Structures are given as C-alpha cells and as structure tokens.
Amino acid sequence: MSRLVMLGPPGAGKGTQAKRLSASMGIPQVSTGDMLRAAKKAGTEMGKRAEKYMSAGELVPDEVVVGIVKDRLTDADCAGGFILDGFPRTVPQAQALDDAGVKLDVVVNVNVASELLVERVTGRLSCGGCGAMYHKRYNAPAVADVCDSCGSELYVRRDDTEEVFGSRLAAYEKMTAPLASFYADKGLLKEIDGVGSLDEVQARLVKAIS
C-alpha cells in the first residue's frame, strides 16, 4: 500500500499527515501546492501563471498541474511509492493519472467539518525552509514564528485568509468532492475522521492504509 492519495478539503490536515507518513514509510510526499509555490518563488513562467489562480483561491488549470505531477512521478524516489497530497483535485486530473498508467493502492479522504476548517486555515503557519506546518493555537512552535525542525522563519500563506478560504472551499465542493465517489467506484476509497490530535488522526490513517 504505497501509492497513496490524500483527499480532503483545504485545511483538513492532508499536508501535516502526509509529511508524518512520508517520514515513517520512507516514501516522498508529492504536494502540488508546495510545487506550485516553489515555482512561484523561483519566478518561472508557470509559477507566475499559477499565482493568479492561487491568490484568488481558484484551481490552477488541469494541464499545468497534470504536467508537473507526471514529471515528478517519473523521478527515481517515487519508484517505491509516493503520497500525493492535493492532487488530483478534479475528475479530469484523476482521469489523467489513470490514463498515464499510474496505479493507486488507496485514496484516503480526510473528513473535517467546514466550520472547523476556516479556523485551521486562518491559524496556519508555514515554514519557508522545510515546509513544516504549524498552527497558532493547535500546534504552536516552541519559539514564536520559528520552525522547530529547521529554525527558519514561519510565514502566513497569502491565501490563508477567511476571504480566500471561502473561494477555496467552494472550489473544493464543486470540483474536488466528486472525487470521493470516483474513487469509491474503483474500490480505492477509505474515509477517516480528521478531527482529533495529530497522533489520533495519524493512527486512523495508518489503520486505513494497512
């Protein structure tokens, strides 16, 4: 069970859990959000194009993300498995993965009620150095605004505002939520409750994929 997809709304804890699982299983986390932010930081044309959508809380066009994921999955470190985090986000993206011959073992849908998501997202602190995630209240760093793991400064993502979150949630409901039945029909879907401590959610995740 080593070709996994983490599905769920923005702020459900996909990245947090994918990172933990990546460390314990020794397979890479493949996050389209992280790759798009890295492209933006590097100032590539693709990064600039993606930024317009990301800052508005809209999805980046399918052909852009499908291209970067297909490329990434051909890297040697993905040969033994991977954890897709934030991809696929639309049925055409899922179809493109299928068409590319990528076989998945399990798709985990992390469930968190929308009232809780807004608080998670607006309290999120992200590490610019290693990509670790913190939360102002639920998972605060030992020293304010400094990453426990790598010592880099933490920042608030530009799209982690209440206003942009509204658009992101709407995009999720319209475009991404239908993926649950897409994968259920293929017999790949596992549902987990994403509310609880990080350890509790991790235990549910490990159980769901084993």
Ligand code: ADP
């Ligand atoms: P996603 O990748 O699904 O958007 P993240 O993993 O970045 O979600 O988590 C969103 C925010 O919620 C972060 O600030 C993170 O620290 C926090 N968080 C993650 N899991 C939990 C949890 N089980 N309980 C409370 N807060 C959480």
Ligand code: ADP
């Ligand atoms: P979250 O952690 O809240 O789920 P991500 O970091 O995964 O957010 O994504 C941030 C933004 O990047 C999204 O709002 C969207 O604009 C873009 N993005 C990331 N992954 C995809 C994807 N698979 N398809 C389209 N857009 C994406």
Ligand code: ZN
């Ligand atoms: Zn860090």
